[in-house]
Amino acid sequence: MRIANGHNLRIAVQNDGRLTTRSLELLRGIGLEFEEHERRLFARCRNADVELLFIRDDDIPEYVQDGVADLGVVGRNVVIEQGSRVEELESLGFGFCTLALAVPREDATRTPRDLDGRRIATTHPAALRRYLDREGIDARVIEIRGAAEVAPALDVADAICDLVSTGTTLRMNDLRRLGDVFESEAVLVANPATLLDRERAALVERLRVRLRGLLVARRMKYVTLNAPRCALPRIQEILPGMKSPTVVPLAEEGMVALHAAVEEEVFWEVMERIKEAGGSEILVLPVEKVMR
Numbered sequence: 001m002r003i004a005n006g007h008n009l010r011i012a013v014q015n016d017g018r019l020t021t022r023s024l025e026l027l028r029g030i031g032l033e034f035e036e037h038e039r040r041l042f043a044r045c046r047n048a049d050v051e052l053l054f055i056r057d058d059d060i061p062e063y064v065q066d067g068v069a070d071l072g073v074v075g076r077n078v079v080i081e082q083g084s085r086v087e088e089l090e091s092l093g094f095g096f097c098t099l100a101l102a103v104p105r106e107d108a109t110r111t112p113r114d115l116d117g118r119r120i121a122t123t124h125p126a127a128l129r130r131y132l133d134r135e136g137i138d139a140r141v142i143e144i145r146g147a148a149e150v151a152p153a154l155d156v157a158d159a160i161c162d163l164v165s166t167g168t169t170l171r172m173n174d175l176r177r178l179g180d181v182f183e184s185e186a187v188l189v190a191n192p193a194t195l196l197d198r199e200r201a202a203l204v205e206r207l208r209v210r211l212r213g214l215l216v217a218r219r220m221k222y223v224t225l226n227a228p229r230c231a232l233p234r235i236q237e238i239l240p241g242m243k244s245p246t247v248v249p250l251a252e253e254g255m256v257a258l259h260a261a262v263e264e265e266v267f268w269e270v271m272e273r274i275k276e277a278g279g280s281e282i283l284v285l286p287v288e289k290v291m292r
Contacts, residue, residue: 008051012069015054030210070194077184086189095186101178112179121157149173217287231278
């Protein structure tokens with residue numbers, strides 16, 4: 001993957017945080033070879049005209065917007081909060097969280113609209129203000145830099161608006177979830193000008209094709225099984241695949257083998273139904289890459 005003008009395609013990645021490890025795994029998964037070192041700003045890929053830029057996650061949207069980086073891997077919440085002029089190319093399937101409203105457990109508040117006239121502490125003031133304006137809620141937004149969940153206990157605010165993953169932090173601080181502002185995950189964003197450059201856009205598209213193949217594969221399991229030929233119509237109805245299962249006759253008269261890719265989300269339910277329909281010797285294998 002080379003660019004004729006010799007200028008590297010630059011991808012901004014969080015230098016240290018909850019998205020860092022998964023971001024680097026993803027980039028290696030699409031075939032980029034590089035070495036990262038602590039406190040190193042750049043990492044040049046050995047097998048492509050690509051280099052990684054390691055910076056704070058809050059800086060990634062701005063650096064991509066301004067053309068310092070062509071692409072960036074960052075939480076959608078950061079992009080929304082900053083209102084950055086970048087183009088979201090792909091959702092990456094990790095770093096899931098929700099910007100949520102919460103109040104003390106014993107608070108009488110039952111809906112977000114009950115926050116009218118009250119104080120809300122948040123590290124996402126711009127996103128929260130847009131939400132309040134959209135919903136017609138006249139609340140006072142208190143911007144804080146540290147942990148929002150302690151604000152009600154310190155009488156800094158009546159409610160909070162913070163990122164929630166599992167909800168454990170809310171429960172530990174005796175807070176109750178009231179409503180959601182938006183859902184977030186890690187996304188791949190691009191500088192719009194990069195996508196207008198023919199050579200650079202071509203390289204971006206090659207990376208996106210690989211990325212989609214990797215993301216699809218992570219949601220799939222490869223399944224092989226044996227079944228009586230008479231059970232084939234029923235099993236084919238049950239067994240999802242990218243198109244249809246592959247059917248191979250076996251040496252044993254009246255038996256066939258089926259091969260198919262199954263989404264992991266429905267995997268166990270599908271396997272149980274296939275067994276009931278006559279499937280046996282069911283073998284499950286991981287899928288590394290998918291090219292459609």
